Amino acid sequence: MRLSRFFLPLLKETPSEAQIVSHRLMLRAGMLRQEAAGIYAWLPLGHRVLRKIEEIVRQEMDRAGAVELLMPTLQLADLWRESGRYDDYGAEMLRITDRHERELLYGPTNEEMITEIFRAYVRSYKALPLNLYHIQWKFRDEQRPRFGVMRGREFLMKDAYSFDLDEAGGKAAYNRMFVAYLRTFARMGLKAIPMQAESGPIGGELSHEFIVLAQTGESAVYLDRRILDLPIPDETVDYGSDLAGVVADWTGRFYAATEDVHDPSRFEARTPEDDRVTARGIEVGQTFFFGDKYSKPMKAVVSGPDGVERPAQMGSYGIGVSRLLGAIIEASHDEAGIIWPEPVAPFGVGIVSLRPGDPAVDAACEKAYDALTAAGKEPLYDDTDDRPGAKFAAMDLIGLPWQLIIGPRGLAEGQVELKRRATGERQSVSLARALEIVGA
RNA sequence: CGGGGCGUAGCGCAGCCUGGUAGCGCAUCUGCUUUGGGAGCAGAGGGUCGCAGGUUCAAAUCCUGCCGCCCCGACCA
Numbered sequence: 001m002r003l004s005r006f007f008l009p010l011l012k013e014t015p016s017e018a019q020i021v022s023h024r025l026m027l028r029a030g031m032l033r034q035e036a037a038g039i040y041a042w043l044p045l046g047h048r049v050l051r052k053i054e055e056i057v058r059q060e061m062d063r064a065g066a067v068e069l070l071m072p073t074l075q076l077a078d079l080w081r082e083s084g085r086y087d088d089y090g091a092e093m094l095r096i097t098d099r100h101e102r103e104l105l106y107g108p109t110n111e112e113m114i115t116e117i118f119r120a121y122v123r124s125y126k127a128l129p130l131n132l133y134h135i136q137w138k139f140r141d142e143q144r145p146r147f148g149v150m151r152g153r154e155f156l157m158k159d160a161y162s163f164d165l166d167e168a169g170g171k172a173a174y175n176r177m178f179v180a181y182l183r184t185f186a187r188m189g190l191k192a193i194p195m196q197a198e199s200g201p202i203g204g205e206l207s208h209e210f211i212v213l214a215q216t217g218e219s220a221v222y223l224d225r226r227i228l229d230l231p232i233p234d235e236t237v238d239y240g241s242d243l244a245g246v247v248a249d250w251t252g253r254f255y256a257a258t259e260d261v262h263d264p265s266r267f268e269a270r271t272p273e274d275d276r277v278t279a280r281g282i283e284v285g286q287t288f289f290f291g292d293k294y295s296k297p298m299k300a301v302v303s304g305p306d307g308v309e310r311p312a313q314m315g316s317y318g319i320g321v322s323r324l325l326g327a328i329i330e331a332s333h334d335e336a337g338i339i340w341p342e343p344v345a346p347f348g349v350g351i352v353s354l355r356p357g358d359p360a361v362d363a364a365c366e367k368a369y370d371a372l373t374a375a376g377k378e379p380l381y382d383d384t385d386d387r388p389g390a391k392f393a394a395m396d397l398i399g400l401p402w403q404l405i406i407g408p409r410g411l412a413e414g415q416v417e418l419k420r421r422a423t424g425e426r427q428s429v430s431l432a433r434a435l436e437i438v439g440a
Numbered sequence: 441c442g443g444g445g446c447g448u449a450g451c452g453c454a455g456c457c458u459g460g461u462a463g464c465g466c467a468u469c470u471g472c473u474u475u476g477g478g479a480g481c482a483g484a485g486g487g488u489c490g491c492a493g494g495u496u497c498a499a500a501u502c503c504u505g506c507c508g509c510c511c512c513g514a515c516c517a
Contacts, residue, residue, distance in 0.1 A: 009450090011450095011451060011452095011467095012451080012452095012466065012467075012478070013451055013452050013465095013466070013467095014451090014452080015451070015452085016446085016451090016452070016453095016509095016510075017509065017510055019510080019511075034509090036508085036509090037508085037509065037510090091441090092515090092516075108517090109517085138517080140516075140517075142515085142516065143441065143514085143515065143516085144441090144511095144513095144514090144515080144516095146510085146511085150517095151516075151517085155517065157517065159517095209517095283516095283517065284517085285517085286517070318517060319517085320517045322517095323517065352476095354475080354476055355475075355476090385475095386478085387474090387475060387476095387477090387478075387479060388475065388476050388477065388478095389475090389476080389477040389478050389479080390477085390478045390479095391477085391478090392476085392477045392478080393477070393478045394478085396477090405476080407476055408476090409476065410476085417476090
């Protein structure tokens, strides 16, 4: 992409509504525009990151055996009356009436709808286990939206729903999602720690919150340092095998709790003083196993091998896709701007032309642009007439992993400059060598 | 939902107390000069002062109501 053809409305000054660093940086980097409290338009740069995150989530869900579908944003109130949650949910649920006076709601989650779909088609244990997921916009009418995408009202969420015949099957499904979550967040460059959680309005007794550690996190967390060194299952993990051991490693060995459920005396009893860490965290996902909480009232039953019908054992598994943008920035930035982990960066390499119009500079930039494009590195080529200083500041702000700086001075000596955004490290090398280093 | 604050040009703000018909910086546009870490000079465009009433010869300014947004708390993916 040529910057002169892109839409990247950078702000030099910080809009006054933005309080936390991720919100400020997303606005300044031209990723996001607020349209109403907690409701945002995703500008091209933000949209590219959103899609990258979504794709990682999708790949890991598919790998774990989940099947993607897409449910609507609007749901009938009657469906929610079946589970009893229409009245329970309160003012957080956005309720809408159509021209026929039909009561609708903008879905805050989809347990009822997925259960309705399941019961319409699935009758036999032979179709199980089944895990269906979608990535869709949700709406929760927060009393006080804040922190940009970290706590918006409209947000993009991946939610998966597992169906099994019995509790053992349901817990195995839970474990598969648990492992998939470890992998998903790790692939985005995040340390997300599963912590014992309250299950809130979703219900159920088995639940974990996945918490990203960041100094600016919304809530305090307490954990055993050693949990940070536990290995993440690699891509060869066998989702057909028993994963209870992996889950037990992450949940049973070391203390980790959010402030809501923190128990100081247990923390001190289980964790040596030197390993006790108090930090702040951002919740990016939550897993629930809730058995027949929805399947029973909604009559989603399957026949077992014995011919007896019983309610499906269900779990649900959410990831805050749009919130992850904020969480990643909170965990990865400096004074100059964002530092994107490579897998979610909107572009892989920024090419900075220090003198557009100079034949040698133009030729070198074009060559780099073609090579990087061909190698799938998704370059962003700053071919504008801005001054060098402005270009450097812009590149640092938008946080691409690499900056390839090409100017007449260096080219005269056969060199370009390659800068690593994360470390600030620069090296002067030949263009060919620079392309080799970034993998083109 | 309790408490507080703010709505003036795309962004950041001053002006309001003490009414006299709107200003600064950045950004934008034009020209010239510049060009390796957010350039300089000269000129230009852009605002029903959140909305609706009211007071007044006159309202950004005073009064009333409404709307929107932000912050602290309670609550939450």
